[in-house]
Amino acid sequence: METSLPIQGLACPNVEFDTGISNNEKKCGCTMKTRITGKVIDSLTKQPFEEPVNIKNLNTSFGVTTRVDGSFVIEASPNDILRFSFVEYQVLDIKASELPSVIVLKPDDMLNEVVITVGTKKEAKKYNYLGFALIGGLLIYAVAKDKKKKSKKEANAST
Incomplete structure (x- = not known):
């Protein structure tokens, strides 16, 4: 029986594929990197940030920043964790296969104290x-x- 890897989207199938990759590298069967696009906005203004937001793939340590309009493009496998961070805002970690098209960052209320x-x-x-x-x-x-x-x-x- 021949199976093929999913071409579009990041949802992992419920089937394990034999891709010749070791069990350490296998995460769900689909290990293809996919180009992911999205947009990051501020929860207060509902607008993109004036400065670039950092987006890092925690599995590969590869990172990008958002454009002026808040959009971004990054490559990731379905099980990769993407970290969205911006100064004075809560860090947000999201699994690539569960990523919404618009990511909303909230201010970090815990930053009332500064330790020097x-x-x-x-x-x-x-x-x-x-x-x-x-x-x-x-x-x-x-x-x-x-x-x-x-x-x-x-x-x-x-x-």
Whole structure:
């Protein structure tokens, strides 16, 4: 019995196809990459964003951005996950086979706080080591000074 892969659309058939691809690569039987088009709009204005929205295929790490009119074109297999992201908006992950023609991004209400950090973990470690070295140096200095005082007292006592 001969079967053919679906040509149009991204819906996966309920049948497993023998495509010669290993089980690790097989996701549902249809592994063809398809050109996907769509549009991304703002939930508040119902209009495309003024700046490009990032769209990344999480399975391949390939990414694109939207055009001025909010439209995009990206290649994906039916089981690939597409991530839509824009600053101060909720990140949206959608399976390519379930992608609507219009994607609506909502503002992220969780961005009311801003945390500012300075430096990196490596720099923090350097400062920790520097602090320990400084404390160690002071401790050695204090012990040496104390020994010097004791030796002066012993010298004065013996004379």
